[in-house]
Amino acid sequence: MSLSLTSELVSLPGIGPARARQLRQHGLFTVADVLWYLPYRYEDRSNPTPIGSLTVPDVAVTVVGEVCDVRERRARTRNLHLVEALVQDHTGAIPVVWFNQPYVAKSLKPGTRLWLYGTVRLAKSGWGLQLVSPEWEVEEDKEPLHLGRVVPVYRRLGPLGGRFLRSLAARILQRVDIGPSLLDEVLPPGYPPLAQAFARVHFPELTGGQDEATRLWQELARRTSPFHRRLALEEFAGLALVLEKTRAARERIPAPVCQVSDRERAWARAMLPFPLTAAQKRAVAEIVADLQKPTPMARLLQGDVGSGKTVVAALACLVVLASGYQVAFLAPTEVLAQQHFATLSRLFSPTPFPVLVLTGSMFAAEKAEVREVLAQGQPALVVGTHALLEETVAFPRLGMAVVDEQHRFGTSQRQKLVEKGASPHLLVMTATPIPRSLALSLYGDLEVSVLDELPPGRKPVRTVIRERDALPRLLDFIRREVAEGGRVYWVFPVIEESEALSLKALKAHERALKRLLPEIPCGTVHGRMAAADRDRVMRAFAAGEVSVLFATTVIEVGVDVPEASLMVIENPERFGLAQLHQLRGRVGRGRRRSFCVLLLGENVSPEARKRLEFFAATNDGFAVAEEDFRLRGPGEFTGLRQWGRPEFRAASFFVHQQELELARRLVRTLFSQGRQQELERGLLLPPSLGQEIPPA
Numbered sequence: 001m002s003l004s005l006t007s008e009l010v011s012l013p014g015i016g017p018a019r020a021r022q023l024r025q026h027g028l029f030t031v032a033d034v035l036w037y038l039p040y041r042y043e044d045r046s047n048p049t050p051i052g053s054l055t056v057p058d059v060a061v062t063v064v065g066e067v068c069d070v071r072e073r074r075a076r077t078r079n080l081h082l083v084e085a086l087v088q089d090h091t092g093a094i095p096v097v098w099f100n101q102p103y104v105a106k107s108l109k110p111g112t113r114l115w116l117y118g119t120v121r122l123a124k125s126g127w128g129l130q131l132v133s134p135e136w137e138v139e140e141d142k143e144p145l146h147l148g149r150v151v152p153v154y155r156r157l158g159p160l161g162g163r164f165l166r167s168l169a170a171r172i173l174q175r176v177d178i179g180p181s182l183l184d185e186v187l188p189p190g191y192p193p194l195a196q197a198f199a200r201v202h203f204p205e206l207t208g209g210q211d212e213a214t215r216l217w218q219e220l221a222r223r224t225s226p227f228h229r230r231l232a233l234e235e236f237a238g239l240a241l242v243l244e245k246t247r248a249a250r251e252r253i254p255a256p257v258c259q260v261s262d263r264e265r266a267w268a269r270a271m272l273p274f275p276l277t278a279a280q281k282r283a284v285a286e287i288v289a290d291l292q293k294p295t296p297m298a299r300l301l302q303g304d305v306g307s308g309k310t311v312v313a314a315l316a317c318l319v320v321l322a323s324g325y326q327v328a329f330l331a332p333t334e335v336l337a338q339q340h341f342a343t344l345s346r347l348f349s350p351t352p353f354p355v356l357v358l359t360g361s362m363f364a365a366e367k368a369e370v371r372e373v374l375a376q377g378q379p380a381l382v383v384g385t386h387a388l389l390e391e392t393v394a395f396p397r398l399g400m401a402v403v404d405e406q407h408r409f410g411t412s413q414r415q416k417l418v419e420k421g422a423s424p425h426l427l428v429m430t431a432t433p434i435p436r437s438l439a440l441s442l443y444g445d446l447e448v449s450v451l452d453e454l455p456p457g458r459k460p461v462r463t464v465i466r467e468r469d470a471l472p473r474l475l476d477f478i479r480r481e482v483a484e485g486g487r488v489y490w491v492f493p494v495i496e497e498s499e500a501l502s503l504k505a506l507k508a509h510e511r512a513l514k515r516l517l518p519e520i521p522c523g524t525v526h527g528r529m530a531a532a533d534r535d536r537v538m539r540a541f542a543a544g545e546v547s548v549l550f551a552t553t554v555i556e557v558g559v560d561v562p563e564a565s566l567m568v569i570e571n572p573e574r575f576g577l578a579q580l581h582q583l584r585g586r587v588g589r590g591r592r593r594s595f596c597v598l599l600l601g602e603n604v605s606p607e608a609r610k611r612l613e614f615f616a617a618t619n620d621g622f623a624v625a626e627e628d629f630r631l632r633g634p635g636e637f638t639g640l641r642q643w644g645r646p647e648f649r650a651a652s653f654f655v656h657q658q659e660l661e662l663a664r665r666l667v668r669t670l671f672s673q674g675r676q677q678e679l680e681r682g683l684l685l686p687p688s689l690g691q692e693i694p695p696a
């Protein structure tokens with residue numbers, strides 16, 4: 001009987017209704033589900049060791065031999081059932097014992113040849129070695145499954161053990177007709193066909209010479225074998241298909257077409273307080289080209305903290321405003337909204353375009369006024385928080401939405417904004433410095449512009465790790481910095497269990513520190529403050545009336561005070577690396593050389609310390625991001641989960657970047673050949689991913 005990919009598992013011989021139910025409970029319904037349930041590691045049980053050469057305990061070995069004696073007994077002391085056997089080959093014999101597996105005795109008859117895999121232990125008697133509860137398989141004519149080869153190891157699924165799952169996979173692979181995948185036709189050399197990839201990812205064979213076998217063995221462990229890469233390619237092609245369809249759908253929508261003339265160029269020159277960096281020029285050119293097209297832009301502007309994303313966005317806004325449309329500029333916090341409002345008001349003062357602000361904490365009358373201006377449909381730039389998304393705010397001529405620090409925004413919020421206008425252009429800014437190929441996939445259907453260059457004159461921030469006992473010297477340093485016109489952020493972590501508690505800690509700390517720095521004007525900001533109070537303190541800090549700012553991570557993103565030259569971070573071990581990098585990005589923005597002091601808490605683990613040492617040694621946002629990514633995985637990394645990305649079975653954004661790019665290329669080519677429907681039918685995806693593909 002031959003199986004198809006969609007055959008239900010219950011139709012397999014040997015799978016009764018009870019087993020089928022257990023399998024279903026763990027998400028395995030069909031043959032394809034089992035094929036996509038991949039081994040998480042492999043054991044090399046291919047080379048039997050001669051029994052006579054076993055001399056040291058505590059190593060995992062494979063042996064092949066003949067059973068020469070089997071007996072069962074009960075241990076007197078505990079309630080244990082033992083099967084004891086002696087297994088020998090032509091070099092020697094070794095005792096084998098199984099605990100509480102009485103059925104073993106029934107299968108082992110003297111004279112049976114066995115493969116055994118297990119760990120050699122020193123016998124309880126202290127005399128000689130024995131094998132304890134090894135895995136075993138009777139040597140038969142058919143190909144061995146559990147032993148005598150490289151063996152796949154599966155995570156058990158409740159009552160379904162690895163051995164059962166292994167035989168299930170083997171039985172399916174013997175009968176299934178996988179057929180060619182569409183990608184098989186267009187694959188570059190080096191990738192096996194899909195059917196072979198499935199067969200070998202479950203049951204790899206170390207053929208060829210020793211070197212070749214060693215290499216494949218290592219690749220299997222790293223999930224970079226040709227079989228893993230082929231499966232990753234299939235999955236990434238599924239992702240690329242979703243993205244390509246989204247893009248195609250977007251390109252069918254008409255969007256406001258913007259124009260650029262000498263008038264806009266003159267305004268732009270008047271707005272800019274400095275020449276743009278080459279990276280900024282490139283990004284502006286890419287954005288403006290998008291804005292001139294009749295389809296909505298969807299672009300990610302990605303640049304490390306301090307790379308100057310704001311002016312790039314401002315120039316994009318200018319083009320849209322000058323073309324007669326409105327712009328909504330969304331910030332994740334009130335502090336940031338206020339700051340962008342201040343910056344943008346300043347930038348746009350040489351132009352005729354009004355800049356407005358709308359946040360949740362404003363008075364109802366103020367809000368109503370802004371809403372009224374917007375409702376008239378005149379070109380205007382409005383900066384705001386999520387209050388901008390409220391239904392009562394109408395944008396009759398919304399031409400573009402700018403979203404700052406996008407990782408704080410969910411898909412639905414983005415969608416809401418898009419729904420406000422007919423189909424506005426979308427510019428998303430993020431400081432999360434991710435490798436370009438990752439950005440392409442993490443942000444899905446967005447095109448990417450990268451600011452890979454900092455404005456001139458920046459000096460790298462020097463980061464040091466200090467223990468508590470360094471406090472007196474740190475305070476001296478602060479006095480000197482402030483005397484010379486520098487300003488200081490002092491950041492406290494929010495304790496997740498209790499915001500109230502961490503606020504209390506912040507207050508106590510602040511009082512203590514203020515006593516230690518009586519001559520220095522200090523201020524405090526945190527998330528629980530009224531926005532107006534917070535804003536007042538921030539302004540005082542920006543103006544230099546406050547020199548030391550105690551803060552929670554509300555200052556993490558976007559805050560821009562060029563005079564700030566020192567950042568002290570309390571309990572840095574409680575922050576993720578990416579977050580530390582964001583915080584550190586608040587200093588080093590002006591002419592002063594800047595410092596970041598990581599003030600360790602008590603009992604910091606060696607791993608945490610190593611992590612911080614890595615961070616202190618580099619200012620490179622990409623390196624930090626990559627390390628963060630490696631330590632925490634992509635899910636934690638950018639709020640990927642809120643974007644509802646599927647879980648891949650073989651593919652990893654980190655390990656398979658080459659496949660990711662290849663998949664996107666192949667899918668684009670197939671699309672341009674008008675073969676998307678064929679592609680959609682022809683991909684063999686794991687169920688979670690298959691369901692993600694939206695209808696055409």
Ligand code: ADP
Nearest residue numbers: 274275276277305306307308309310311455560
């Ligand atoms: P981010 O990319 O982190 O949002 P900002 O837009 O806040 O960075 O810019 C950081 C600082 O660099 C701001 O003070 C800004 O005025 C300044 N800046 C931006 N572009 C340039 C440039 N081309 N030359 C000099 N300074 C610049």
Ligand code: MG
Nearest residue numbers: 309310557558
């Ligand atoms: Mg910014």
